[in-house]
């Protein structure tokens with residue numbers, strides 16, 4: 001899910017997210033790039049395929065689980081991590097990403113939060129469409145790594161990824 005946070009109307013929400021992120025695991029481009037565990041990176045690369053076909057956004061390349069990957073066929077319980085939702089480019093995300101790429105005015109110059117970012121495609125589409133600030137959020141830390149890899153695939157400087165459940169965080173009331 002992604003939505004736009006306009007500075008004028010929603011600065012307080014963005015500030016809230018910044019405050020939230022300061023206390024929680026926030027993977028930034030520099031830290032994610034350098035702290036990507038080499039073994040984990042190798043595992044993700046070995047068990048995914050770079051693809052840009054078969055989705056609504058062929059201009060975005062992603063590392064995904066495809067029929068050419070072992071775990072497309074392998075028993076799911078042999079996958080050593082949490083369910084890899086990030087390895088699928090879900091239809092809703094495809095439609096939203098297509099919409100952003102076709103209607104860049106929706107996000108150009110805006111701050112965008114991609115909640116439940118998964119592979120990061122919608123955040124990537126927002127960045128490609130000119131969003132000035134991106135925060136990708138997914139509760140799966142491996143999604144955070146996949147998003148970083150997918151940014152690089154598309155020639156983008158990876159944006160911050162917050163791997164905390166912000167839906168369970170209470171916001172102080174505004175007076």
Ligand SMILES: C[S@@+](CC[C@H](N)C(=O)[O-])C[C@H]1O[C@@H](n2cnc3c(N)ncnc32)[C@H](O)[C@@H]1O
Nearest residue numbers: 001085086089090093116117118137138139140
């Ligand atoms: C169906 S996938 C969609 C991923 C991506 N947006 C797409 O369209 O391809 C849902 C994603 O939401 C993440 N998720 C589930 N609960 C969440 C929460 N409370 N906060 C952030 N992410 C969450 C999951 O880890 C998963 O990657």
